Amino acid sequence: MLVLWCPDWPAVAAAAVGGVDAALPVGVFSANRVVACNAVARRSGVRRGMRRRDAQSNCPELAVFPADDGRDARLFEAVARAVEGLVVGVEVVRPGLVAVPVDGAAGYFGGEHALVERLLDEVAAAAGVECQVGVAEGLFAATLAARCGELVPAGRVAEFLAPLPVTELDQPGADRAELVDLLRRLGLKTLGAFADLPERDVANRFGAAGLLAHRLARGRSERPPLRRRPPPELALAEEFDPVVERVDVAAFLAKGLATRFCAALAGHGLACTRLGIYAVTEEGEHLGRAWRCAEPLTPAGVADRVRWQFEGWLRAAPGQRPTSGVVRLRLEPEEVVEGRSLQLDLWRNGGSDEADERAARAFVRVQGLLGPEGVLTPVLDGGRDPAGRVWLVPWGDPRERTT
Numbered sequence: 030m031l032v033l034w035c036p037d038w039p040a041v042a043a044a045a046v047g048g049v050d051a052a053l054p055v056g057v058f059s060a061n062r063v064v065a066c067n068a069v070a071r072r073s074g075v076r077r078g079m080r081r082r083d084a085q086s087n088c089p090e091l092a093v094f095p096a097d098d099g100r101d102a103r104l105f106e107a108v109a110r111a112v113e114g115l116v117v118g119v120e121v122v123r124p125g126l127v128a129v130p131v132d133g134a135a136g137y138f139g140g141e142h143a144l145v146e147r148l149l150d151e152v153a154a155a156a157g158v159e160c161q162v163g164v165a166e167g168l169f170a171a172t173l174a175a176r177c178g179e180l181v182p183a184g185r186v187a188e189f190l191a192p193l194p195v196t197e198l199d200q201p202g203a204d205r206a207e208l209v210d211l212l213r214r215l216g217l218k219t220l221g222a223f224a225d226l227p228e229r230d231v232a233n234r235f236g237a238a239g240l241l242a243h244r245l246a247r248g249r250s251e252r253p254p255l256r257r258r259p260p261p262e263l264a265l266a267e268e269f270d271p272v273v274e275r276v277d278v279a280a281f282l283a284k285g286l287a288t289r290f291c292a293a294l295a296g297h298g299l300a301c302t303r304l305g306i307y308a309v310t311e312e313g314e315h316l317g318r319a320w321r322c323a324e325p326l327t328p329a330g331v332a333d334r335v336r337w338q339f340e341g342w343l344r345a346a347p348g349q350r351p352t353s354g355v356v357r358l359r360l361e362p363e364e365v366v367e368g369r370s371l372q373l374d375l376w377r378n379g380g381s382d383e384a385d386e387r388a389a390r391a392f393v394r395v396q397g398l399l400g401p402e403g404v405l406t407p408v409l410d411g412g413r414d415p416a417g418r419v420w421l422v423p424w425g426d427p428r429e430r431t432t
Contacts, residue, residue: 030168031131031141033112033148034175035105035160038125039065042104043094054088056081059096066091098333099276099340101125106341109318110349111155115147120303120321123201124337128171128321131164141180165189168323169245173197186248191221198223198242203323208239220246260297264361265290272311272354279339279355280332287331290360300325303364306338311353316342325366335360392424401425 035041039057044067049055054070056063063079074087085091101124109127113119116134121127131141138144145162152160163174165181170190174181181189195212197220199205217223224246231243244250267286273279294301302325307317318341320334335358342351392404404424412418 030128030166030171031116031134031144031148031162031164032122032126032128032168032171032175033108033152033160033162034172035108035125035158036176037065037067038105039096039101040067040070040094041158042101042124043097044092045104046100047092047094049092054091055094056084056088056091057094057096064096098124098337102337103340103344106338106345107156107349108152108158108160109341111152112148114155115151116144118319120319122168122172122321122323126172126175128168145180166248167245167250168321169200170248172200187221187224190246190248191219191224193220194218195220195223195246198245200323205238205242208235208242211235224248263293263297263299264359265293266357266359268357269355272356273339273358274343274354276336276339276343279343280336282358283332283335283339284328286358286360287328287335290331290362291326291328294362294365298367299362299365300367301331301362301365302326303362304331304334305359305361305363306335307359307361308342308355309357310351311356312351314351314353316351316355319363321364331360396424 040055041051043049043057044051044053044055051067052069054073054075055067056070056075057065058081061081063075063077063081063084065077066075066084070084070088070091073091075084075091079087081093085093105121105124105127109119109121112127112129115138116129118130119127120129131144135141135144138147141164145164148162149160152158161175161178163171163177163179163181165171165174165179166183166186170181170186173193174189179189195217196209198212199209212223217226223243226243228240228243232240235242265286267282269282273282291301302322304320304322304326305317306320307315309315318338320338322330324330326334339355342355344350396403401423405421406424406426407419407421409418410420
C-alpha cells in the first residue's frame with residue numbers, strides 16, 4: 030500500500046484559510062491545547078499537547094487557530110483529487126493522509142520510485158502543498174513509512190518497524206495512549222521489543238486491544254481479512270427533496286443516515302472499516318470518495334466522514350465544486366469486519382460526555398431490573414486496610430458520607 034502524507038495538515042489548512050504565510054509559526058488548538066503546529070513553530074519550542082499559554086510564551090508570534098475538521102477536509106479534497114488523477118482506488122484515511130494500492134500503478138509508471146516522483150510533482154502542482162510518500166505492506170506500516178519517506182521492500186516490514194518507538198502505536202483515532210504509557214513503564218520502548226513478546230502473554234496481560242497493537246508491531250494487519258462480502262442490501266441510499274446545497278443540512282441528515290447504516294450492519298454481525306460515499310447532483314454529476322479507517326466505524330464516525338466529504342464537495346474552489354445540489358446519497362460498506370471487532374468502552378474515567386451518558390443509561394436500566402443495590406459505586410475513604418477503605422453506594426446516590 031502507498032500512503033501519501035501531508036505533514037502538519039491542520040496547521041497548513043488553517044494557515045491557508047487565514048491567509049498566514051507558511052514561513053510564520055502556526056498552531057491549531059483544541060480545548061486550549063496544541064493539537065497541531067508547523068515546523069516553524071516546533072523550532073520555537075511549540076509541541077503537541079502544550080497549553081496555549083506555554084506555547085505563546087515560547088513563541089510570542091505564534092498564529093493561533095481553532096481546530097476545524099471541516100476546514101481540514103475541505104482543503105484536502107484538492108490533494109485527494111490530484112492523487113486520483115494518477116492512481117485509481119484512492120482512500121482517504123483522514124484529512125492529511127491518503128492511501129492507494131500500489132501494485133497496478135507502479136507497474137504502469139515503471140516502478141515505485143517513478144510513481145512516487147509523479148505523485149509528489151502532481152500534488153505540488155495541483156494543490157500547492159508539500160507531502161511525503163511511503164510504501165509498505167499494510168496501512169499502519171505504510172503510514173509510518175510515509176513519515177520517514179521510506180519504500181519498504183516486501184517482506185521487510187517487521188525489520189523496518191522494529192527500531193521505531195512504541196509511541197507510534199498511538200496514531201490519531203486509535204486511542205492507545207494508555208497502552209503505550211503502560212508499555213513504556215514496563216520497559217518496552219520500541220515496537221520490536223513489544224513484537225518479541227509471545228502472543229499468548231500479550232493477550233493475557235493487555236487484552237484484545239493489546240493483541241491488535243501487537244499484530245501491528247509485528248508488521249501484520251490489525252485483524253485478519255474477512256472474506257465474506259457484505260450483502261448488497263446493506264448499502265444505504267437516500268433521495269433528497271429539496272436538494273442538499275449546504276454543509277450544515279448535510280451534517281444534520283448524516284446523523285440519521287449513519288445510525289441506520291450502522292444498525293443494518295450490526296444486524297448482520299458486521300462493522301465497516303472502509304466506507305464509500307457516493308452522490309448524484311441535480312445536473313447528473315456523479316461524486317464519490319472512499320474513506321478507510323483502522324478502527325470499525327461508529328455512527329458518529331460515519332456521520333463525521335459524510336460531513337467532511339460534503340465540505341470537500343460543496344465548498345471546493347470554483348470550477349471544482351458541483352454545479353448543483355445533491356439529490357441522492359449512497360453509503361456503501363466496501364470493507365467490513367466481524368461485529369465483535371467493534372467493542373465500545375462502556376465507561377472510562379475522564380471519557381467523553383457520550384460515553385458517560387451511555388454508561389448512565391445502562392446503569393439505570395440494570396437498577397430497574399435488579400433494584401437500587403444492583404449497581405454499586407466504590408468510594409475510597411479512610412481505613413486500616415484496603416477492604417476497610419472502600420465503601421459501596423448505590424448508583425445515583427451521593428458519594429459523600431453524611432456523618
